Amino acid sequence: MTYRVGTDIGGTCTDSAVMDDDGRVYIGKALTSYPDFSEGIFASLRDATSGMDVDLDGLVRETELFLHATSVGENALFERDGAETALLTTSGFEGTLHATRGGYGRYSGLPFEVAKDAIRSDKVDPLIPDDRIAGIDERVFRTETVADLDEAAVLEAVETFVEGGVEAVAACFLWSFAEPSHERRVQELLAERYPELYVSVSHEVSPTPGEYERTSTTVLNSYLGPATETYLTNLEAALDDLGFEGSLLLMFSHGGLVTGADAVERPVGLIESGPVGGLLGSRFVADRRGESNVISTDMGGTTFKVGVISDGRLEYAEEPMVGRHHYQFPKRDIHSIAVAGGSVVSLDPDTNVPQVGPESAGSDPGPVCYGNGGERVTVTDVDLVQGYFQPDYFLGGDEEMSPEAAREAFEAQIAEPLGKDVHQAAADIYQLTTSMITDLIRETTVEKGIDPRRFTLSSIGGAAGMHAASYARALDIPEVLVPYTASVNSALGLLSTDVTHEFSTVETLHPPFDPDDINAAFEDLTTTAEEKLADEGFAPEETTIERNVNLRYQRQVHELLTPVETDGPLDEADVEALVDRFERLYEDRYGEGSAFKEGGIEITGFRVRGIGPLETPALYERDLAGTDPSDARVGYEQMHFAAADGLVEAPLYDFETLAPGNVVAGPAVVLTPVTTIVVNPGDEARLDRYRNVRIDIETGGAA
Numbered sequence: 231m232t233y234r235v236g237t238d239i240g241g242t243c244t245d246s247a248v249m250d251d252d253g254r255v256y257i258g259k260a261l262t263s264y265p266d267f268s269e270g271i272f273a274s275l276r277d278a279t280s281g282m283d284v285d286l287d288g289l290v291r292e293t294e295l296f297l298h299a300t301s302v303g304e305n306a307l308f309e310r311d312g313a314e315t316a317l318l319t320t321s322g323f324e325g326t327l328h329a330t331r332g333g334y335g336r337y338s339g340l341p342f343e344v345a346k347d348a349i350r351s352d353k354v355d356p357l358i359p360d361d362r363i364a365g366i367d368e369r370v371f372r373t374e375t376v377a378d379l380d381e382a383a384v385l386e387a388v389e390t391f392v393e394g395g396v397e398a399v400a401a402c403f404l405w406s407f408a409e410p411s412h413e414r415r416v417q418e419l420l421a422e423r424y425p426e427l428y429v430s431v432s433h434e435v436s437p438t439p440g441e442y443e444r445t446s447t448t449v450l451n452s453y454l455g456p457a458t459e460t461y462l463t464n465l466e467a468a469l470d471d472l473g474f475e476g477s478l479l480l481m482f483s484h485g486g487l488v489t490g491a492d493a494v495e496r497p498v499g500l501i502e503s504g505p506v507g508g509l510l511g512s513r514f515v516a517d518r519r520g521e522s523n524v525i526s527t528d529m530g531g532t533t534f535k536v537g538v539i540s541d542g543r544l545e546y547a548e549e550p551m552v553g554r555h556h557y558q559f560p561k562r563d564i565h566s567i568a569v570a571g572g573s574v575v576s577l578d579p580d581t582n583v584p585q586v587g588p589e590s591a592g593s594d595p596g597p598v599c600y601g602n603g604g605e606r607v608t609v610t611d612v613d614l615v616q617g618y619f620q621p622d623y624f625l626g627g628d629e630e631m632s633p634e635a636a637r638e639a640f641e642a643q644i645a646e647p648l649g650k651d652v653h654q655a656a657a658d659i660y661q662l663t664t665s666m667i668t669d670l671i672r673e674t675t676v677e678k679g680i681d682p683r684r685f686t687l688s689s690i691g692g693a694a695g696m697h698a699a700s701y702a703r704a705l706d707i708p709e710v711l712v713p714y715t716a717s718v719n720s721a722l723g724l725l726s727t728d729v730t731h732e733f734s735t736v737e738t739l740h741p742p743f744d745p746d747d748i749n750a751a752f753e754d755l756t757t758t759a760e761e762k763l764a765d766e767g768f769a770p771e772e773t774t775i776e777r778n779v780n781l782r783y784q785r786q787v788h789e790l791l792t793p794v795e796t797d798g799p800l801d802e803a804d805v806e807a808l809v810d811r812f813e814r815l816y817e818d819r820y821g822e823g824s825a826f827k828e829g830g831i832e833i834t835g836f837r838v839r840g841i842g843p844l845e846t847p848a849l850y851e852r853d854l855a856g857t858d859p860s861d862a863r864v865g866y867e868q869m870h871f872a873a874a875d876g877l878v879e880a881p882l883y884d885f886e887t888l889a890p891g892n893v894v895a896g897p898a899v900v901l902t903p904v905t906t907i908v909v910n911p912g913d914e915a916r917l918d919r920y921r922n923v924r925i926d927i928e929t930g931g932a933a
Contacts, residue, residue: 231284234295234844236724237271238481238504241301241590242531242572243692244270245718246278248289249725253850256281257718259692259904261596267302267461268468290472295844297724299481299504302461303454303497307357307553312453313398313428316391317358318384318416319445320404321365326445327356330556339554354554357453358400362391368412370405379412384419388427398428398452402445407437407736428455435496436558438835439736447557451498458497462490479729481507483561485544486730486841489766498559501552504720506562509537509544511723512688515713515922517542518849523685525675525707527667528719529694531572531610532590534667536674537564538685546791560732560837565674569666571610571693572597575640575659577647584644586663598639601632607643609663611636613696615656617869618908620882620901653870653877661872664697668704679818682707690719695907699896700872702927703910714921717904729842731762739833740784743809749799751836752777759840768842776839781812784830790815791837851919855889862887864901871897873911885923892917 236247239262246258258278263270276286284292306312319326331338335353344350364387369377388399401416410433420429429452436447466478479487482499483506493500505528512526516539524539538545545563549556568588576585586609591597595604597611599619613619614636621631637652645655675682682705689698689712702710715722733755739747756775763773777794792812796804813825862883869880878897885902893916894900896909900923909915912928 231292233289233293234297234725234846235275235289235293236297236299236507236721237274238299238507238718238720238724239267239270239301240504240530240532240720242596243717244274245721246271246274247715247718247721247725248275248278248282249847251847253847255715255722255725255849257715257721257904259718267300268465271465272468287472290469290474293474294476296469296474296476296478297481297487298465298478299507299720299724300461300500301504302458303500304502304552306454306457307450307555311457312357313456314362314394314396315358315398315400315449315452316362316364316388316396317445317449318364318366318387318399318401318403320369321367323404323441324360324363324365326441327358327363327449328353328360330354330442330446338556339551357449357555362394362396364391366403368403370403370409370412372405373409375409375411379415381415381419384416385423388420388424392424392427396427397456398430400430400432400445400448400452402432402441402448404441406431406433407439407444410434410437428452428459430455435498437734437736438558440558443556443558446555447498447559450501450552450555450557451496454497454500455494458500459494462494466490481724481727482730483550483559484546484730484732484839485510485562486727486732486839487724487844488729488731492731496559498557501550501557501559502561502564505535505537505564505566507720507723507727508535508690509539509562509564509723510727511713511715511719511721512537512690513539513542513544514723514726514846515715515719515920516686516688516711518920519711519918519922521686521711524688524711525671525682525685526688526690527671527694527698527701528691529570529667529689529697530691530717531596531693532568532570533566534569534670535564535566535691536671537562538674538678538680540680548788560734565670567666567670569609569663570691571608571613573609573663575607575609575612575644577644582647584648584659584662586659586666597636599631599633599636601635605639607636607640609659610693611640612656612659612663613693613906615640615652616660617867617877617880618696618899618906620867620899620906657870657872660697660700660870664700664704667697667701671701671705679821686711688713688719689907690716692717692905695900695902695905697908699908699910699913699925699927702925703913708927710925710927712905712907712923712925714923716902716907726846728844729763729766729768731759731840732837733758733840734835734837736835737833741831743805743833745800745802745805748779748805748833748836752794752838755836755838756840759838763840763842766842772843774841774843776841778837778839779808779812779833780835780837781809781831781833783816783826784832789834790819849920852890852921854891854919857891857893857916859883859888859892859894862889862892867899869897869899871911873897878911888917890917890919890921 258274260273367380413431432448480493481503528535573587597608780789782789880897896913900907
């Protein structure tokens with residue numbers, strides 16, 4: 231038996247999913263370990279092997295693919311612990327990074343209550359101070375060199391930077407996305423003189439127009455590069471010590487896997503790779519059930535994230551941002567708010583109004599109920615007070631909890647100051663959390679012309695199961711799907727995707743479009759993608775090439791990435807179909823009747839996605855049993871349900887004992903080793919052949 235392993239490092243927990251040749255999936259979970267993330271990785275894998283006929287060493291030795299998503303980049307950024315980085319840019323544009331987007335940069339990425347306050351809002355602190363930015367004489371206009379690169383100035387500036395302790399250099403010249411020769415020369419000069427430096431150049435990291443976004447992306451890449459290289463080197467060494475002889479691949483935010491060398495070269499692609507893995511995992515599970523319209527909601531310990539899968543298609547984010555730093559890299563569209571299990575619950579000191587987040591208790595010390603020294607009440611503590619969270623099942627019963635401490639803290643910090651009964655106060659906080667989540671889902675769906683009532687809601691993340699049925703009901707979504715891998719779904723997503731590389735070019739074409747011009751633009755990108763995949767061992771007949779075009783109405787700023795749905799060279803009919811497809815996507819995004827072909831449409835760029843398949847085994851199916859779940863009932867508990875107007879005695883079911891086909895009628899709670907699933911009064915949950923839980927929601931109550 232051989233295995234493929236997916237591991238994802240989150241802010242609170244590190245998750246693992248192991249798949250064998252027969253499609254059986256084994257899951258593991260452990261608290262994320264700081265600063266040595268490998269401890270948490272191997273602890274979660276050891277947890278997964280508890281249900282297998284192999285120990286950790288044997289698993290690693292027999293693993294062919296070790297697939298990994300990591301938050302090492304975000305951690306380095308948020309803790310301001312990245313490399314000492316310097317920037318080389320075109321003379322006269324030294325202030326680009328600090329200017330951001332002018333006024334917009336002052337409030338972009340801030341919570342609304344802060345963004346609206348002119349006193350409290352401000353631009354994000356740049357990653358590079360003024361004295362580590364050098365303007366270099368050079369100038370290119372489009373593809374024409376106007377002024378040669380001042381090579382002596384490059385070397386002089388970098389010498390000063392190195393003397394000051396700089397470890398990494400980012401180079402971003404004004405027109406390098408169209409003519410990169412000057413950036414290439416910088417690479418050559420620094421490789422010769424300072425081979426120890428980590429160097430990023432914008433035409434490789436982000437070959438796009440827009441000097442601020444491109445500069446920010448290149449700086450981020452250099453800032454994260456050395457830490458990423460050290461991290462992956464240490465991880466590879468730890469795997470080698472356990473006898474690993476397979477391939478280590480990393481998840482990128484575009485939804486595909488890359489080699490460790492690619493990840494070191496472009497670590498900016500690792501940002502939010504875990505959440506993207508969760509989105510892919512939701513699609514993988516839904517595909518097996520024949521569902522192509524899915525709203526994936528991920529509630530872990532730090533943030534709540536939502537992504538939409540429409541007709542099996544995942545959208546790209548228009549303006550990716552991390553820690554308020556804009557960047558340009560192909561990233562799947564996921565929206566988030568700081569509401570999750572670890573979110574701190576507090577009262578506004580001026581108004582006494584309850585607040586949830588944005589501060590998080592994380593995993594250390596974590597919620598009060600974890601018993602690790604946490605003193606501030608969190609959403610997880612609220613769920614425990616509600617009666618949903620059962621201490622004996624916390625992380626499969628392997629970790630102790632402090633339920634009384636949580637109840638006492640909630641009463642002292644929240645209930646008493648509000649003058650409310652403990653259970654009613656907890657119910658109010660639970661409803662506030664639901665409202666905040668519902669608002670984000672509406673923003674992501676309804677405000678973009680998507681009717682959530684036509685979708686299945688996927689509930690993933692360790693905390694989502696306790697809330698999903700409530701926010702689905704508020705939106706009149708008829709079905710919630712809680713995957714067997716719910717709290718480790720990002721790790722499952724890694725097992726379901728392929729080796730992927732994306733290449734793009736900027737080129738503006740005006741109508742009438744000549745198919746030969748479009749084909750010529752795609753030809754070079756396609757050749758590059760095919761050669762890259764061939765170097766990695768994929769035969770040409772195995773690979774898939776997906777082609778997309780950036781289109782927009784003339785004089786508009788934002789483009790829509792529009793897929794080419796034909797193979798081979800395009801003819802005039804294909805080009806016409808492409809334009810029609812753009813207009814349909816435009817109306818889907820901005821509303822019926824918003825398309826206006828007479829305004830003129832232009833092409834602004836081309837993107838190719840090359841895919842090398844990894845042939846994921848089909849998920850193992852189990853036989854269906856009867857509908858009666860009574861054999862899995864393990865007791866009753868007093869719980870608070872809004873739909874029941876108060877406390878009710880509801881049954882508890884052990885997920886491990888439930889059989890496929892069993893039906894659980896609400897109110898009830900299903901206890902799994904890695905999450906808790908709340909079934910509200912009027913709802914009905916059913917276990918399917920893959921051990922996913924499907925909850926049929928009593929709809930009609932949406933506000």
